[in-house]
Amino acid sequence: MAGYTLDLFAEEPAAQTRTELAAGAWLLHGFVLAQAPQLLAEVAQIEAVAPFRHLITPGGYTMSVAMTNSGALGWVSDARGYRYDPIDPQTGRHWPALPALFADVARRAAAEAGYPGFEPQACLINRYVASARLSLHQDKDELDQRAPIVSVSLGLPATFLFGGLQRNDKTARHRLVHGDVVVWGGPSRLAYHGVAPLAAGSHAATGECRINLTFRKVR
């Protein structure tokens, strides 16, 4: 009997909802559920050319999140600082091209959140395993900060920290699950944000990790 009931729930189409987290910041729940398998297949292709790696912060610490990029520009960090670079410093080659599906998802999500005309130039891909985190920070390495940030969550759930324009501002915590997209821009474009240490677990789509795609217009 349990199987019958559970199967009915499994067939239920996932509800899509839109929630404003702060002025100009939206959580699009379930927005990329249907595209998730194809998005992850693209990540596998990208990873084969530009492997995930743990970047070093300017302060000399190794980041717990593993990163790679696709698109004309990629975000990197090393002892010299943070920057966007058209070349993957680990391979000496250009980052893999931004898949058409990535650009399509980013444009549609931005428009859904009130930012029509978004054209992503860079996609930072973050891989979190258990206990990996991203401390509170601002995305401010982009020359053009009129464009929003689009962030896609795949796999294991995470706690997203979203604060204000000053580091001391109180931060709210939001649960992000597989298929969610967060878009922030306008008054919240420079809001401090981060990800709490990932809880261990397993997800049918990704195994024991969470994959995050962050789209930016750099210039």
Added chain:
DNA sequence: AAGTATCC
């Protein structure tokens, strides 16, 4: 400090 440790 896009990091980590410690204390409550």
Added chain:
DNA sequence: GGAC
């Protein structure tokens, strides 16, 4: 989880 939040302060430091």
